[in-house]
Amino acid sequence: MQAPGPGDALLVVDVQNDFLPGGALGIRGGDAVVAPINALLAAWRKRGLPAFLSRDWHPAGHCSFTAQGGPWPVHCVADTRGAEFAAALETAPDDVVISKATRADKDAYSALDETSLAEALRARKIRRLFIGGLATDYCVRATGRDARAAGLEVVVLKDAVCAVDVQPGDGDRALDELAAEGCELSTTAATLRAMEAAA
Numbered sequence: 001m002q003a004p005g006p007g008d009a010l011l012v013v014d015v016q017n018d019f020l021p022g023g024a025l026g027i028r029g030g031d032a033v034v035a036p037i038n039a040l041l042a043a044w045r046k047r048g049l050p051a052f053l054s055r056d057w058h059p060a061g062h063c064s065f066t067a068q069g070g071p072w073p074v075h076c077v078a079d080t081r082g083a084e085f086a087a088a089l090e091t092a093p094d095d096v097v098i099s100k101a102t103r104a105d106k107d108a109y110s111a112l113d114e115t116s117l118a119e120a121l122r123a124r125k126i127r128r129l130f131i132g133g134l135a136t137d138y139c140v141r142a143t144g145r146d147a148r149a150a151g152l153e154v155v156v157l158k159d160a161v162c163a164v165d166v167q168p169g170d171g172d173r174a175l176d177e178l179a180a181e182g183c184e185l186s187t188t189a190a191t192l193r194a195m196e197a198a199a
Contacts, residue, residue: 001155001184001190003194003195003197003198004044004047004128004130004194004195005049005198006049006125007125007128008126008127008130009049009051009052009121009128009129009130010040010041010049010050010129010130010132011051011054011129011130011131012037012051012052012054012089012132013054013111013131013133013134013140013143014054014055014076015033015034015053015086015133015134016076016083016084016086016134017082017083017084017085017086018075018076018082018083019075019134020086023075023082024073024075024076025072027134027135027162027163027164029162030135030162031088032162033132034086036132036157036159036160037133037160038088038089038090039188040130040157040160040191040192041090041091041092041095043192045092047195050096050124051095051096052095052096052098052111052117052120053085053091053095053097054097054098054099054100054115054117054133054139055076055083055097055098055099055100056075056076056100056101057083057099057100057101057102058075058076058078058101058102058104059077059078059104060077062074062077062101062104063104063106063107064101064107070107078099078102096120098111098116098117098120099115100115101113109141109142109143110139110142110143110145110146111139111143112143112146112147113142113146118150126152127152127153128152128154128155129147129153129154129155130157130191131143131147131156132156132157132160132161132188134161134162135161135162135163135164135171136161136162136163136164136170136171136175137163137164137171137173137174138164140156140161140174141174141177141178144156144178144181144183145178145181148181148182154178154182154184155183155185155186156175156178156184156185156186157187157188157191158175158186158187159187159188159189160187160188
């Protein structure tokens with residue numbers, strides 16, 4: 001792996017209370033992504049590289065909720081505790097927050113779906129995106145696919161993502177699909193080693 005540097009960004013996908021164990025749509029083991037992501041955020045900030053944090057930011061009555069005929073329980077309603085980033089996630093004031101799925105009538109798994117992320121990446125001349133967060137088989141998968149479709153290089157950090165696995169193996173299949181679409185699959189440790197070697 002080429003060490004992260006200028007032209008690279010870190011994208012943390014949806015590490016929000018409602019997706020952690022005990023949340024409205026809690027992912028078993030989802031809290032395990034926080035430590036590796038925090039290590040990456042620290043390394044990124046030390047080198048002055050940009051970090052983006054996406055979040056589901058649903059209006060009440062969002063079309064993805066079961067009461068509206070959607071597949072999911074009420075989750076990540078804007079300005080509620082469930083929509084807040086995990087308390088243990090070490091955010092910083094200069095992190096760029098990207099809100100998605102903000103329209104009541106349209107779901108959006110990808111952080112690039114009708115958000116300001118693509119414009120923000122272009123403004124910073126980002127060519128490669130490192131992705132961690134939740135969930136592997138939904139928002140991480142959709143974001144990685146859209147980033148590749150937009151011409152970006154993508155690195156998915158396998159130890160910094162976690163799957164819902166509605167069907168057993170969904171997470172592994174999502175990683176296989178991302179790899180088939182040209183995403184590099186790596187780990188936090190390998191990324192940090194590359195950064196230290198290049199320092």
